Amino acid sequence: MGLIKAIAGAAGGVMADQWKEYFYCEAIPADVLACKGQKKVSGRSSNYKGDENIITTGSMIAVADGQCMLIVEQGKVVDLCAEPGEYVYDASTEPSIFDGGKLAANIKAVFGNVGKRFTFGGEAPKDQRVYYFNTKEIPGNKYGTPNAVPFRVVDQRAGIDIDISIRCFGEYSYKLTNPLLFYTNVCGNVSQDYSREEIDGQMKSELLTALQPAFAKISAMGVRYSELPGHTTELAEALKTELTAKWSDFRGIEIQTVGVSSVKASEEDEAMIKELQRNAAFADPTRAAAHLVGAQAAAMQAAAKNEGAGPAMAFMGMNMAGAAGGTNAQTLFQMGQQQAAAAPQGGWTCACGTQNTGKFCTECGKPRPKRCSKCGWEPSGDAPKFCPECGTPFGE
Numbered sequence: 001m002g003l004i005k006a007i008a009g010a011a012g013g014v015m016a017d018q019w020k021e022y023f024y025c026e027a028i029p030a031d032v033l034a035c036k037g038q039k040k041v042s043g044r045s046s047n048y049k050g051d052e053n054i055i056t057t058g059s060m061i062a063v064a065d066g067q068c069m070l071i072v073e074q075g076k077v078v079d080l081c082a083e084p085g086e087y088v089y090d091a092s093t094e095p096s097i098f099d100g101g102k103l104a105a106n107i108k109a110v111f112g113n114v115g116k117r118f119t120f121g122g123e124a125p126k127d128q129r130v131y132y133f134n135t136k137e138i139p140g141n142k143y144g145t146p147n148a149v150p151f152r153v154v155d156q157r158a159g160i161d162i163d164i165s166i167r168c169f170g171e172y173s174y175k176l177t178n179p180l181l182f183y184t185n186v187c188g189n190v191s192q193d194y195s196r197e198e199i200d201g202q203m204k205s206e207l208l209t210a211l212q213p214a215f216a217k218i219s220a221m222g223v224r225y226s227e228l229p230g231h232t233t234e235l236a237e238a239l240k241t242e243l244t245a246k247w248s249d250f251r252g253i254e255i256q257t258v259g260v261s262s263v264k265a266s267e268e269d270e271a272m273i274k275e276l277q278r279n280a281a282f283a284d285p286t287r288a289a290a291h292l293v294g295a296q297a298a299a300m301q302a303a304a305k306n307e308g309a310g311p312a313m314a315f316m317g318m319n320m321a322g323a324a325g326g327t328n329a330q331t332l333f334q335m336g337q338q339q340a341a342a343a344p345q346g347g348w349t350c351a352c353g354t355q356n357t358g359k360f361c362t363e364c365g366k367p368r369p370k371r372c373s374k375c376g377w378e379p380s381g382d383a384p385k386f387c388p389e390c391g392t393p394f395g396e
Helices: 107-114 179-187 197-220 225-230 232-251 267-281 285-304 311-323 329-342
Strands: 002-005 021-024 032-036 038-041 060-063 067-073 076-081 085-090 128-134 138-144 149-155 160-176 193-195 253-265
Touching: 032 179, 060 067, 067 179, 076 179, 128 179, 138 197, 149 197, 160 197, 160 225, 160 232, 160 267, 179 232, 193 197, 197 232, 225 232, 225 253, 232 253, 253 267
Parallel strands: 021 060
Antiparallel strands: 002 085, 021 038, 032 128, 032 193, 060 085, 067 076, 067 128, 138 160, 149 160, 160 253
16 A cells, blocks of 8 residues: 655656546645545546545545645555655555655654554455645644642742742644654544644643643743743743653644743732842841941931921931941941951852852852952953953963
8 A cells, every 4th residue: 555656747648547536635724633635536537436435546645735644444544645746546565654754753663553564465445545634833722820830939049949829821832743643542534624622622731730840840940930931942842841741652742832921920929039039138238238228318308308296306216216226237337348358368259149269159059250360350251361351361
């Protein structure tokens, strides 16, 4: 049961006189994944009374771009073609499998498992059908989390490692990369069309289930939930890994792209993260002093506008509160200077705030940033041999 590629320009020759039927498929709509091939009797043939589900030897089968054609006998796939062109059906030859390099890499191995590799010695079987599958990208599949899903937030600078709940909305696209598996495990012998609506609900449910472990992999990379729209490539790869068993290995479907239109955390979680980041920032006495100076300036402006008690009484209250033991900005600045002076000589401060003396941070493991030992210039990439600011050789 094989296919022989028709010779170009043979329509007016002797071979054209032998073509019994002509199987073809119009452009497959984006909402159709599989459809049955249509039989169009050749004008040169006298075979007008043939069985609808019998393919006569010498019949022509056309395959368009973005399509994959399967020949099925008794419910088993016997040949496959994904290369655009016209082919002549010959019942006396072995399967040809023209995949065109557009399908999954293991398409031939799958064919060996589910296909039927023998001929009928010229005797026609009882049921033969031609099916066409849409191998173009299927876009516009919307998804959204009806309930919030967990997302791990990691902020080494603030010392945050917590789980929050987020809602995510967007679209994804997929592609039929192994029509053999799709026919064998999903659609089977359809009489007309198999539309995407018949499987979209199940796929969307499975994708939402896979979002949680995919988010775990993304968050482990240090990506914040607000940055997810800029990391859709990593998200698509993570979803492919999670859905390989259900989609690729069983249905022959692979995710192509994933788009994230919006990501939103609950107001309580956002307020908690901001509070933790603010507290971590104020652990630095210098930053705390700067914040206190700003707060005191705002309080003085408010006191000056106090017409009830008078500005003098308001300022006296502020001074009394400071004398009663409240921390003032000068004390905080002194604490910051003392910490800087107590830092090991020749040491460096990591981005996470840890003081180090070695080549790697003792808290997060990041390498010590390279900088000029004389003027402090830092390269953005690989360090040059000499500093472009002062000419000092790097490493001295």
